[in-house]
Amino acid sequence: MFAPARRRCAQRLAAASIQAPESIPPFALPAFHAPVACRSFATTSPCQSKIGSAPLSVPPGVSFRVIAPSARGRGARVQSMSTVQIKGPLGELSIEVPSYVNINQDPSLAGPTLSVQDSSDAKQRAMWGTTRAYLQNHILGVSEGHSAILRLVGVGYRASVEPTATTVEPEYPGQQFVNLKVGYSHPVELGIPKGVKASTPQPTRLLLEGPEKEVVMQFAARIRMWRKPEPYKGKGIFVNGETIKLKNKKIK
Structure with a gap:
């Protein structure tokens, strides 16, 4: 792209050097008299998807x-x-x-x-x-199923699985609810989606299991929204191996 402009500049300087040789230093003359090579961009064929081209692993029994x-429908966009x-x-x-x-x-x-x-x-x-x-x-x-482990870090933070709720209505028969105690004055009750199983191995641990990964992780994100991990005391609800880097306290 810069070859024509450089060629014109070299021609002008060469003409000026003939008329006034003292205007150009001797060490700069070889750079302008050297041939300019035009370089084009390389074009390669599109590579295949590394994930998409891998075969699916279907275990026995599936x-x-x-x-x-x-x-x-009959629409043109369908x-x-x-x-x-x-x-x-x-x-x-x-x-x-x-x-x-x-x-x-x-x-x-x-x-x-x-x-x-x-x-x-x-x-x-x-x-x-x-x-x-x-x-x-x-x-x-x-x-095998998908799972998500939620850790409740904070003084008095705990979770439990209850068969009934007082603040929300059940969406389907037999629905269970997750009851969170994370520092609010009111109870935090969330209905467990259909197909997801919740259990509490410890008061500060909540285990979610289900066949559909998207549903399990979305419900884990809903629970995490009530107490996002904060960087000063390290308190909050952590999903799986989530960590947070602590900051120094604000000193006025």
């Missing part, structure tokens, strides 16, 4: 079924999407897969493999690995 796509049903010892989950994501279930492969129609499209490359991660999380959820 069924992996792909249902053919079906159109939901695209047909295939559905994947995953069934295991801990339950059954289903997820919709975009139409441009193909699932190869060849028995000769190590497991189901995903691919996209156009690997140069940014959206398809992004959803390639995302779809594969969702499918693998569902497979792990119905076979």
Whole structure:
């Protein structure tokens, strides 16, 4: 990009050196008389997704079924999407897969493999690995389950699982509630989502278990919102291995 401008500058200085040789130092002349090489940007072929191209690991006892796509409506923006049903010892989950994501279930492969129609499209490359991660999380959820451990750090902080609540209404029959005592004057009661199991191995520990990772972690985030970890005393509700760096106290 700078080659034409540099060439014009060199021509002007060369002409000036012929008329007035003393205007340019001798050590600067070779730099302007040397040929200017034009360098172009390198172009490489798009690389495949490292996560999306990895085969899915389906353990024994888990069924992996792909249902053919079906159109939901007649609109031009509505695209047909295939559905994947995953069934295991801990339950059954289903997820919709975009139409441009193909699932190869060849028995000769190590497991189901995903691919996209156009690997140069940014959206398809992004959803390639995302779809594969969702499918693998569902497979792990119905076979082993997902869990989240919440630690309540603070004086008097504790949690319990109660069959009834006084401040919220149950959303489905048999729903249990998490009762938090984290420094408020009123009770903090949260309904446990359907499919999630909560227990308290210790008064300051809350264990959440369920087949769907997204539901488990969203409920853990709701609980954490009531007492986010603060950096001065280190108090709050910590999820899994979460840590916080303590700050020095404010001295006026």
